[in-house]
Amino acid sequence: MSVVENTAPDDADKASTLIREIQLGETKITLLGTAHVSRTSAEEVEALLDSKQYEAVAIELCPSRFDALNNPDRLAELDLMQVVRQGKAAMVMANLAMAAYQQRLGEQLGIEPGAEMRMAVSQADVHGLPVVLIDREIGVTLKRTARSLSWWRRAVLFTGLITSLISREEVSEEDIEHLKEGDVLETTFAEFAHDREDLFQPLIAERDRYMAAKLRAAAAEHPGRSMLAVVGAGHLKGIAMHLGDTDDPAETAKLLDSVPPKTKWPKAIPWIIVALVFTGFYMGFSRNPDLGWQMVRDWVLINGGLSALGALLAAAHPLTVVTAFLAAPITSLNPTIGAGMVTAAAELWLRKPRVGDFGRLRQDTTELKGWWRNRVSRTLLVFLLSTLGSAAGTYLAGFLIYDRLNS
Known part of the structure; x- marks a missing residue:
């Protein structure tokens, strides 16, 4: 595996993007690290795909988030009674609160967070390229996060998420800088989490391994294709490191997709x-x-x-x-x-x-x-x-x- 690293200008709105080109067998994967609140990141995705150098696009989205991107009216199909019966009410509220937080960011910064992912999907459609979803389901990530915390920390996590994300206060400069450097999901929790050590593994490190495994599986399935992977800059280093793993990518993804059982x-x-x-x-x-x-x-x-x-x-x-x-x-x-x-x-x-x-x-x-x-x-x-x-x-x-x- 060979790695070539290029760093874009370190400018606040110019995304501080990072590009790594990694050769996996016959497949070349170009990792594009983006800022989730930068207009320049979306423009860079568009320019790279317009160059027609790539034959596939991988994006940091899970199936449910991809579905929400393409079907914004899916909430109209929500069966509330079923949600309550299945014990998913708190999860739905948490997802709504996170969506509210991201909407607030969009209003403050003049750009919708995740615009680069929308651009990647749009340009893949324009150029007839297959889209590979590499992120873990958000529900699994949240459940594994909850399992890693004590019951008291879980209560603080949920309460803080609901109360802080529905606030109309402007997002702080510190939080905006976190978003420019890394991950929307991590920053959402970081707004009220004083100690992120117990959140780092399920929110960041595990997803690095998961996305790398998905990319390795895609490279094996489509050998010889040049693939552009659009990911948050905070995941770039971890994904690049795990692309060199030698374990079975399917087994790794299966392991990280499992939810640890509740204590009896x-x-x-x-x-x-x-x-x-x-x-x-x-x-x-x-x-x-x-x-x-x-x-x-x-x-x-x-x-x-x-x-x-x-x-x-x-x-x-x-x-x-x-x-x-x-x-x-x-x-x-x-x-x-x-x-x-x-x-x-x-x-x-x-x-x-x-x-x-x-x-x-x-x-x-x-x-x-x-x-x-x-x-x-x-x-x-x-x-x-x-x-x-x-x-x-x-x-x-x-x-x-x-x-x-x-x-």
Whole structure:
């Protein structure tokens, strides 16, 4: 494998692009490192493909992001109830928040992040070149990232992502410089992550290996073709290094596509809590029926009240708020179903999203009030906030029951 490196001018808007030409057997791969917020990067992609030196184009996109690029109206096909049932509500909210962040960048800088990828796809179509998608699915990346963190760090990760990305404050100069140097996904998380060590492996290093494996597989499948690979500048060094790996690229990609299993013991926690609550009720009624009924009232008022408060904060329909109050004390005693699933179903039945809500979803979620205005995103908020309220109520009521038994 031979490597030839050329560095473009180190100018702020001129992208600080980097080109590496790597020979893999009969295939020459030209790695073009780009800045995701530079107009010059998109122009350079266009110029290189117009030169007609290349017979294939590889881009730093996964199938779902590529589909979103080509089918921006795909959100209109979103089945909200299915999303909630499958436990994907938080993932959808995170994706919407990241899209909002990138939209905010576009408004501030006058160019849509990822314009160079759009240009690569467009020019590949113009010149009749095959497009190779080399990045890992964003859902897998986010899941592997979550698995690498403690439950507390995961909570901080999700909360920070939602609260900071929907902010209307201008993106800082430091974040813009990060984007010029590297990766949109990494920078999105870096905005609120103080320590990125535990994020680096799944967000950057693993994707370097994954994209290199995909390029090696493409080179073996189409020997002799000259290929242009358009990637973020932050991935250039890692990809170039891993292109020299000798392991089976298909096995490497399969390994990095797998999601580590969840730790089993946390699954037992909800059942333990339920057992403790029922034990508390039994002990209370055994001592004094009045004490037992007081515990039941505490359980209903605290659990139902906090879940209803969450639904209220999400601007749910009044009947959904009532549903949250009635459902949470019951669902908290059945770990197989959550309060959020019931409240989301109620909200969908009472306020079914309109076609226009799906069409405006990406735009509405770029501002804080838009999350409440749009019926789709508001349903997701109802699910999230009523679930958090019920969870908080479970622990608070549990502690109160314990306190009454010991008083």
